[in-house]
Each structure stands twice: as C-alpha cells, then as structure tokens.
Amino acid sequence: MxxxxxxxxxxxxxxxxxSIGYVYDVMFPFVREHLAEFLKQEWDRPALMGACQQIAHDAGAGSLAQWCGGNLEPSHVQQLVHDEVIRLMDGDVKATGLKQLQGLVWRLGYDRGQLKxxxxxxxxxxxxxxxxxxxxxxxxxxxxxxxxxxxxxxxxxxxxxxxxxxxxxxxxxxxxxxxxxxxxxxxxxxxxxxxxxxxxxxxxxxxxxxxxxxxxxxxxxxxxxxxxxxxxxxxxxxxxxxxxxx
Known part of the structure; x- marks a missing residue:
C-alpha cells in the first residue's frame, strides 16, 4: 500500500x-478495417482535413498540398493518407496527426455502438x-x-x-x-x-x-x-x- x-x-x-490488449487487439484493428470507408465518407470535413494537414506536417511537409506533390484529387490524397496511417501504425509511431485521425475513426465506432x-x-x-x-x-x-x-x-x-x-x-x-x-x-x-x-x-x-x-x-x-x-x-x-x- x-x-x-x-x-x-x-x-x-x-x-x-x-489493458494494452484492448488497444492493440480491438481499437487499432478497428481503424485498419474502417479507415478507407471513413476517408471517403468524411472527406472535406474540417476535423478530417485538419488531421490530414497534421499528418503532412508530421511527415516533414509544409502543407498537405506539398506532401501530395500538388495532386489534390481526393482519391489520390485519401490513398496517401491511408498508406501513411497504416505505416505509422505498423511502426507504433506516436505521431500527433495519426492520433487525431484515429480518434475520428473511433468516434464512428462509438457512435455505432461497435466499440466499448x-x-x-x-x-x-x-x-x-x-x-x-x-x-x-x-x-x-x-x-x-x-x-x-x-x-x-x-x-x-x-x-x-x-x-x-x-x-x-x-x-x-x-x-x-x-x-x-x-x-x-x-x-x-x-x-x-x-x-x-x-x-x-x-x-x-x-x-x-x-x-x-x-x-x-x-x-x-x-x-x-x-x-x-x-x-x-x-x-x-x-x-x-x-x-x-x-
């Protein structure tokens, strides 16, 4: 005592x-499973755009546009963001933009009653x-x-x-x-x-x-x-x- x-x-x-197990066995897999869907459905929402900008900054770029090489076609940017999120998660990187985006995807799960x-x-x-x-x-x-x-x-x-x-x-x-x-x-x-x-x-x-x-x-x-x-x-x-x- x-x-x-x-x-x-x-x-x-x-x-x-x-428990660490809950985070790694439930919450992280939920992001992997629903990330692509979330990016398509929520694209252009201010919170998501803010998280994507932060991911670009975390990657060393001055802006999302710079990080994407000037190609801001939604499908292109979404794929880049998706791949970067998965890469960061695979490396267990504690990046601010990643954590912001994970929080947004988890909201989807809590709102649907899929996460507790x-x-x-x-x-x-x-x-x-x-x-x-x-x-x-x-x-x-x-x-x-x-x-x-x-x-x-x-x-x-x-x-x-x-x-x-x-x-x-x-x-x-x-x-x-x-x-x-x-x-x-x-x-x-x-x-x-x-x-x-x-x-x-x-x-x-x-x-x-x-x-x-x-x-x-x-x-x-x-x-x-x-x-x-x-x-x-x-x-x-x-x-x-x-x-x-x-």
Missing part, C-alpha cells in the same frame, strides 16, 4: 487504466473516490484528446468523464520529456510536487519525476516486462493507493 498526499492525479491510459472501452475493475471505483475527495484527476495520453473523451465516455463501466477535469495529448508535448509535465502542472495551477502521475512506462515516470511530480509505476496483467533498476514505487491496482488531499 502506498500513501500519498497530493491535490492532483495525472493518469496514463494504455496499460494503466485500460475496457477499463480495469478498480478504475471506476478509484475515479469516483478521488472525485468525491476533491482531487483533480486528469488524463495524459499519446491518444488525442478527442479519443480520450470518447474512450472514457463509453466504457464497459459507463460514462467516466464526470470524474475527469482535463485531458492532455502530444500537442502538450512528448510524454518522455520533463517540460511536458511542467507545462501540465502549470495548467493545473499546482506545483509539480502536488501531482501524482501514474503510468506503466518508466521513461514517462522519469520525465514526470524530473519535473518534480510524484510518481508510481502501474504493473498490470499483460503489460510489457519492466527493466529492473527504476526508482518508482510500484502498484498493481489503484486499490494499492491511499491518496489524500495535500
């Missing part, structure tokens, strides 16, 4: 609140308890803010958004850089030491600790093995935490 006195809790998603987010059993109980105790609980994930809201709004335990006060993604900064956590602390209006960050990735915890945050490593069934030598306290469930207001 770990006791901690803070005012805010920052949570990772994959491997922390939800998995969360570990201890997560809804802990979120409710922390919210009741007045703790400021927020999410920081490589998945876009749009995807995060969809994820927690459609879980197998119901809508959990009511317990969350904010969301951050890679537009805030890389998850393995201390400056990202310093920026989040500033936006939460707390000093970093008033925030507890929970994640299954040691490098992310190292960055958060370097920024001054308190940390704990979450070890869930199905997570990747952890290399020895890290200095973070370890939990297997949110039930292992006793968090009080600082």
């Amino acid at each position: 770990i006791e901690c006195s803070v005012n805010g809790i920052l949570l990772d998603v994959e491997g922390t609140t939800s 987010s998995h969360v570990f059993e201890d997560v809804p109980v802990a979120l409710k308890r922390w919210a009741k105790d007045g703790l400021n609980v927020r999410i920081y994930s490589s998945g876009s803010v749009t995807a995060q809201r969809l994820f927690f709004g459609h879980t197998d335990a119901g809508d959990l958004l009511v317990y969350l006060r904010g969301h951050y993604d890679t537009t805030t900064g890389p998850k393995k850089e201390a400056t990202s956590y310093a920026k989040i602390a500033q936006e939460m209006r707390y000093s970093p030491e008033e925030i507890l960050f929970l994640s299954d990735v040691v490098a992310e915890l190292d960055a958060a600790r370097a920024a001054g945050m308190k940390t704990a490593l979450v070890v869930r069934l199905g997570n990747k093995p952890i290399e020895p030598g890290h200095e973070h306290p370890t939990i297997e469930s949110f039930d292992d935490l006793v968090v009080t207001r600082g």
Whole structure:
C-alpha cells in the first residue's frame, strides 16, 4: 500500500487504466478495417482535413498540398493518407496527426455502438473516490484528446468523464520529456510536487519525476516486462493507493 498526499492525479491510459490488449487487439484493428470507408465518407470535413494537414506536417511537409506533390484529387490524397496511417501504425509511431485521425475513426465506432472501452475493475471505483475527495484527476495520453473523451465516455463501466477535469495529448508535448509535465502542472495551477502521475512506462515516470511530480509505476496483467533498476514505487491496482488531499 502506498500513501500519498497530493491535490492532483495525472493518469496514463494504455496499460494503466485500460489493458494494452484492448488497444492493440480491438481499437487499432478497428481503424485498419474502417479507415478507407471513413476517408471517403468524411472527406472535406474540417476535423478530417485538419488531421490530414497534421499528418503532412508530421511527415516533414509544409502543407498537405506539398506532401501530395500538388495532386489534390481526393482519391489520390485519401490513398496517401491511408498508406501513411497504416505505416505509422505498423511502426507504433506516436505521431500527433495519426492520433487525431484515429480518434475520428473511433468516434464512428462509438457512435455505432461497435466499440466499448475496457477499463480495469478498480478504475471506476478509484475515479469516483478521488472525485468525491476533491482531487483533480486528469488524463495524459499519446491518444488525442478527442479519443480520450470518447474512450472514457463509453466504457464497459459507463460514462467516466464526470470524474475527469482535463485531458492532455502530444500537442502538450512528448510524454518522455520533463517540460511536458511542467507545462501540465502549470495548467493545473499546482506545483509539480502536488501531482501524482501514474503510468506503466518508466521513461514517462522519469520525465514526470524530473519535473518534480510524484510518481508510481502501474504493473498490470499483460503489460510489457519492466527493466529492473527504476526508482518508482510500484502498484498493481489503484486499490494499492491511499491518496489524500495535500
């Protein structure tokens, strides 16, 4: 059991609140299956165009038109975007444009009732308890803010958004850089030491600790093995935490 006195809790998603298996075995395959259909049906929608522009920027181009070599025929651009998304997913790249587009495709699945987010059993109980105790609980994930809201709004335990006060993604900064956590602390209006960050990735915890945050490593069934030598306290469930207001 770990006791901690803070005012805010920052949570990772994959491997922390939800199983890695659900993300890789359900959510990512859904994008692969429905991407081509989505691009055709939603083409010219502002949100999709914004995601495509970001994908072009992530690829090093100054604009979508430049990335496409000046050929803006919809079928041509859609194919380029489709192929780039699949390439990035195959490489498990945490690119901002990719995450934005994935979030848009997942919305299709949630709206149709084809997706229902998995969360570990201890997560809804802990979120409710922390919210009741007045703790400021927020999410920081490589998945876009749009995807995060969809994820927690459609879980197998119901809508959990009511317990969350904010969301951050890679537009805030890389998850393995201390400056990202310093920026989040500033936006939460707390000093970093008033925030507890929970994640299954040691490098992310190292960055958060370097920024001054308190940390704990979450070890869930199905997570990747952890290399020895890290200095973070370890939990297997949110039930292992006793968090009080600082």
